[in-house]
Amino acid sequence: xxxxxxxxxVTIGGKRPLVLIAGPCVxxxxxxxxxxxxxLKQICLELGIGLIFKASYDKANRTSVTAFRGPGMADGxxxxxxxxxxxxxxxxxxxxxxxxxxxxxxxxxxxxIPAFLSRQTDLLLAAAAxxxxxxxxxxxxxxxxxxxxxxxxxxxxxxxxxxxTERGASFGYNNLVVDMRSFPIMRETGxxxxxxxxHSVQLPGGAGTSSGGQRQFVGDLSxxxxxxxxxxxxxxxxxxxxxxxxxxxxxxxLKDVRGMLEKILAIDRIVKGY
Numbered sequence: 592x593x594x595x596x597x598x599x600x601v602t603i604g605g606k607r608p609l610v611l612i613a614g615p616c617v618x619x620x621x622x623x624x625x626x627x628x629x630x631l632k633q634i635c636l637e638l639g640i641g642l643i644f645k646a647s648y649d650k651a652n653r654t655s656v657t658a659f660r661g662p663g664m665a666d667g668x669x670x671x672x673x674x675x676x677x678x679x680x681x682x683x684x685x686x687x688x689x690x691x692x693x694x695x696x697x698x699x700x701x702x703x704i705p706a707f708l709s710r711q712t713d714l715l716l717a718a719a720a721x722x723x724x725x726x727x728x729x730x731x732x733x734x735x736x737x738x739x740x741x742x743x744x745x746x747x748x749x750x751x752x753x754x755x756t757e758r759g760a761s762f763g764y765n766n767l768v769v770d771m772r773s774f775p776i777m778r779e780t781g782x783x784x785x786x787x788x789x790h791s792v793q794l795p796g797g798a799g800t801s802s803g804g805q806r807q808f809v810g811d812l813s814x815x816x817x818x819x820x821x822x823x824x825x826x827x828x829x830x831x832x833x834x835x836x837x838x839x840x841x842x843x844x845l846k847d848v849r850g851m852l853e854k855i856l857a858i859d860r861i862v863k864g865y
Contacts, residue, residue, distance in 0.1 A: 593781055593822055617646065618670055625674060631845075634852070644674050648671070652705060661837075683699060685703045696721040706729060710733070716745075719749075725745050726785070735776040741755075755780065755782045757773050758791055774820065790838075802840070
């Protein structure tokens with residue numbers, strides 16, 4: 592069993608019900624961001640599960656130099672602060688550089704370490720030093736048992752509020768695969784384990800100057816991961832993924848979220864016995 596980690600008004604881990612981390616890949620229009628956050632909040636309230644809102648203020652790892660990265664840290668954190676204050680939702684976003692941590696920690700409830708940076712010792716130590724919950728995304732190049740080393744770096748600073756997120760492993764070129772064994776293996780660290788189902792169906796760089804995706808498999812993989820006993824799901828969601836400015840091909844339609852969660856929560860109740 593994993594330890595419980597409290598994030599704002601949400602507790603994740605142990606045998607607690609599944610928590611959803613969801614939102615658009617990147618902050619686009621401010622009103623759109625607030626509207627999606629409000630809709631997701633209502634869905635999760637009605638289903639009785641915790642919600643943490645996610646959206647990136649800067650996607651520094653886009654495939655192309657011309658790709659949309661977001662509004663930047665200042666405007667992005669201001670918008671996330673509105674989500675937090677006006678809707679009462681905990682918020683998470685990526686931090687790519689140590690210089691961002693002070694400003695990010697003033698707003699974010701969770702500091703997220705991107706998968707490509709999951710072995711960057713100085714970044715992990717600095718994130719831990721903020722005292723915030725740290726979500727480490729497992730690098731596509733790492734084995735699940737290697738994550739104990741990333742956990743050790745955070746814990747070395749005295750911070751034990753850690754989440755681990757699986758987002759698929761590189762499988763040849765422009766493709767990812769999910770090894771379901773990774774969930775119980777990473778849970779052996781004692782940290783709550785999240786499954787980023789939407790990034791796991793991404794086809795990295797598969798569209799040439801951007802990534803492709805196969806959102807039709809998000810539900811299948813999510814159900815399998817919940818059956819394996821995960822603590823939370825991470826979904827990128829958009830009102831209209833066809834026009835999303837980032838990760839549209841692997842993002843879920845907002846209108847499909849409730850129906851998918853209803854089926855998934857039935858599995859979660861059986862697995863955790865609540």
